[in-house]
Amino acid sequence: MAEGPRIKKISAASARAHTRRSNNNRASFKVSSKMIAQVAVGLVASFLVWAYLSIKPAPPKVCGSPGGPPVTSPRIKLRDGRYLAYKESGVSKEEAKYKIILVHGFDSSKDLSLPISQDLIKERQIYFLSFDRAGYGESDPHPARSVKSEAYDIQELADQLHIGPKFHIVGISMGAYPIWSCLRYIPHRLSGVALVVPFVHYWWRCLPAELSQQSLKKLLVQDQRTFQVAHYTPWLFNWWMTQKWFRSLSIMEGNMDIFCSQDLEIVKQLSSGPNIGQEKIRQQGLYESLFRDILAGYAKWEFDPTDIVDPFPNKDGSVHIWQGYEDRIIPLEINRFILKKLPWIRYHEVPDAGHLLIFNASLCEAVFRELLNP
Ligand SMILES: *[C@@H]1O[C@H](CO)[C@@H](O)[C@H](O)[C@H]1NC(C)=O
Numbered sequence: 001m002a003e004g005p006r007i008k009k010i011s012a013a014s015a016r017a018h019t020r021r022s023n024n025n026r027a028s029f030k031v032s033s034k035m036i037a038q039v040a041v042g043l044v045a046s047f048l049v050w051a052y053l054s055i056k057p058a059p060p061k062v063c064g065s066p067g068g069p070p071v072t073s074p075r076i077k078l079r080d081g082r083y084l085a086y087k088e089s090g091v092s093k094e095e096a097k098y099k100i101i102l103v104h105g106f107d108s109s110k111d112l113s114l115p116i117s118q119d120l121i122k123e124r125q126i127y128f129l130s131f132d133r134a135g136y137g138e139s140d141p142h143p144a145r146s147v148k149s150e151a152y153d154i155q156e157l158a159d160q161l162h163i164g165p166k167f168h169i170v171g172i173s174m175g176a177y178p179i180w181s182c183l184r185y186i187p188h189r190l191s192g193v194a195l196v197v198p199f200v201h202y203w204w205r206c207l208p209a210e211l212s213q214q215s216l217k218k219l220l221v222q223d224q225r226t227f228q229v230a231h232y233t234p235w236l237f238n239w240w241m242t243q244k245w246f247r248s249l250s251i252m253e254g255n256m257d258i259f260c261s262q263d264l265e266i267v268k269q270l271s272s273g274p275n276i277g278q279e280k281i282r283q284q285g286l287y288e289s290l291f292r293d294i295l296a297g298y299a300k301w302e303f304d305p306t307d308i309v310d311p312f313p314n315k316d317g318s319v320h321i322w323q324g325y326e327d328r329i330i331p332l333e334i335n336r337f338i339l340k341k342l343p344w345i346r347y348h349e350v351p352d353a354g355h356l357l358i359f360n361a362s363l364c365e366a367v368f369r370e371l372l373n374p
Pocket residue numbers: 265350352353360361362363
């Protein structure tokens with residue numbers, strides 16, 4: 001379009017005296033404007049292809065598929081055809097007095113190992129069941145994964161393993177949104193609940209706007225942006241998490257600023273021990289494991305935690321929230337607010353602990369002892 005008037009001006013000025021040359025000029029100008037247009041179209045097209053490729057996640061390497069990682073753990077087949085990998089530990093389910101399903105957090109798996117003493121396991125006769133959440137480890141990706149689907153995955157797992165009509169659940173960090181979901185969708189299946197350093201959603205409707213904003217602002221700017229992209233423009237999330245121009249999720253960069261001194265101590269301890277199953281966590285691809293976990297968690301919820309009613313009105317069970325006062329990943333103000341609205345939750349704010357409190361043996365013991373004392 002910009003070329004039009006220029007061609008006209010030149011051809012008008014030289015029309016009479018140099019008809020032939022002007023025609024040549026005209027022809028060459030026409031060719032070059034056409035070329036420019038073609039180059040422009042080419043550039044736009046290749047930009048679109050590039051944008052499409054960077055927005056579109058790479059296909060997952062599904063476990064057990066040709067070229068995919070091998071299946072090495074027991075798995076159940078869910079009603080929708082997906083497989084879910086699990087791990088049992090503690091006493092056998094036949095002799096167990098308590099059955100506890102452990103729900104792992106972000107970038108973790110069924111192989112997470114908690115410092116639970118054998119004495120406690122024997123004394124209370126505890127059976128533990130952990131599983132790879134959809135897309136993690138050896139569990140199939142679930143493109144329609146959501147807050148709700150995580151609760152029904154847990155219910156189907158419990159039913160296929162015949163652990164009985166009721167069970168305890170414990171969710172850690174990001175693994176807390178499946179717990180809120182169980183409280184909402186399958187409360188009749190629960191006999192006790194612990195949310196440990198639980199995930200908070202900055203766009204829960206129940207939160208006063210000021211509280212959400214202030215809590216979000218306590219995070220590193222790059223993490224604020226990451227959660228905002230996940231919530232507002234989920235279709236851009238794959239690009240956001242893989243681009244190199246802006247910093248995205250701090251934990252993926254190995255940024256240690258998100259840990260308080262107590263957390264750093266625990267990180268040091270953990271990194272000196274064996275890391276069983278660590279290499280399998282993301283083996284099916286970052287998108288279906290990590291990125292989709294954030295997308296599912298920060299999507300718009302169908303309910304608010306404050307909509308939930310006490311699942312144990314007869315006091316035959318209890319719901320606990322454990323929050324470290326020094327936690328830099330989960331702002332405690334939001335959990336305090338939830339607690340005010342849901343006073344039947346037992347809130348444990350540990351003064352001298354951070355986000356990794358469950359990996360401190362004495363605190364871990366406290367979490368399980370409280371859970372099993374209705
Ligand atoms: C575990 O937590 C307790 C209570 O907060 C604290 O006194 C203790 O020092 C912690 N232990 C380790 C190894 O961090």
